[in-house]
Amino acid sequence: MTDSKFQSQQHQLVSEREMSSCEMAGRYVREMTDREAKGWGDQNNALKRLSRRYGVSYWTLNNLRIGRSKTVEASIFKRVQTAYFDYCERQIAQLQHDLELEKAVNVDAHMEDFMGEASQLLAKVREAKKASKGTARAANGGR
Numbered sequence: 001m002t003d004s005k006f007q008s009q010q011h012q013l014v015s016e017r018e019m020s021s022c023e024m025a026g027r028y029v030r031e032m033t034d035r036e037a038k039g040w041g042d043q044n045n046a047l048k049r050l051s052r053r054y055g056v057s058y059w060t061l062n063n064l065r066i067g068r069s070k071t072v073e074a075s076i077f078k079r080v081q082t083a084y085f086d087y088c089e090r091q092i093a094q095l096q097h098d099l100e101l102e103k104a105v106n107v108d109a110h111m112e113d114f115m116g117e118a119s120q121l122l123a124k125v126r127e128a129k130k131a132s133k134g135t136a137r138a139a140n141g142g143r
Contacts, residue, residue, distance in 0.1 A: 022064070022072040028084035029065040035091070054083035078132060085129035092122045 019027070029050075036046035047065070051058040056079050063069040064080065072080075096118050103111040 021074070021077045022069055025072050025077050025080045026064045026067055026069070028080050029061050032084060032087050033061075033065055035087070050083070054079065054086070056080060056083065082129060082132045085125055085132055088125045089122065089129060092118055092125060096122070 032050055033043060033046045036050055037043055038046070047058055047061050050056075051061055056076065060069075060076060061080075064072065096115065099111060099115050099118060103115070
């Protein structure tokens with residue numbers, strides 16, 4: 001890795017730490033919406049699907065996505081964060097399925113490495129999701 005790439009990654013990590021919870025929630029919603037959308041013009045439908053799936057109102061998600069919200073309640077932030085981790089978990093599960101199919105067709109030594117890395121990533125996301133749910137319960141008074 002070159003020094004400039006390393007510095008760029010360090011800058012990105014620092015800027016993510018400096019983001020407000022509202023900006024982070026907006027980033028989560030934008031990333032989920034971009035991946036959920038099935039093409040140009042499907043943003044609203046993608047938001048509606050995400051809203052139904054995760055139990056967060058369409059308008060809350062939309063206001064976070066477009067940056068209209070200047071603040072976000074801790075309980076809403078945790079719900080959005082947990083939804084994002086769940087979405088990531090679904091994406092990794094789909095990747096693992098695709099890797100299994102590829103392994104069946106193309107016997108390659110690298111496939112085992114990819115599958116191992118995907119499993120490690122899935123474990124990390126599940127741990128983050130579990131931690132997020134734990135702090136969400138604490139923020140809601142243990143409910």
